[in-house]
Amino acid sequence: MKLLKIYLGEKDKYSGKPLFEFIVKRAYELGMKGVTVYRGVMGFGHKRHIHRSDFFSLSPDLPIIIEIVDSEEKIHVFIKEIENVEFDGLVFTADVDVIRMG
Numbered sequence: 001m002k003l004l005k006i007y008l009g010e011k012d013k014y015s016g017k018p019l020f021e022f023i024v025k026r027a028y029e030l031g032m033k034g035v036t037v038y039r040g041v042m043g044f045g046h047k048r049h050i051h052r053s054d055f056f057s058l059s060p061d062l063p064i065i066i067e068i069v070d071s072e073e074k075i076h077v078f079i080k081e082i083e084n085v086e087f088d089g090l091v092f093t094a095d096v097d098v099i100r101m102g
Contacts, residue, residue: 002093002095003094004079005090006023006068007063007064007091008063008064009064009087012087020066022085023035030074032074034070034101037066040065042063043062043063045089
């Protein structure tokens with residue numbers, strides 16, 4: 001099995017809607033085995049902008065992490081589906097040993 005991990009910002013959009021929602025919906029439509037979205041409390045990426053939630057942030061752009069676990073073949077198909085979506089972030093895969101699913 002493969003783990004696909006996508007790091008992006010909460011403010012990232014696709015067709016006017018949150019990008020993470022588009023990714024989850026597309027994964028669902030393609031029959032992926034499982035998807036989880038996490039909201040980070042603080043982080044920074046390649047551009048070294050610190051993103052965090054605090055009292056002084058009027059509009060936080062918190063880190064979003066999406067994890068998808070499925071077969072290597074389905075992960076590669078999914079990557080092809082999203083590779084032309086524009087956003088500042090990180091996308092990577094890793095081999096995983098699934099102990100239990102379901």
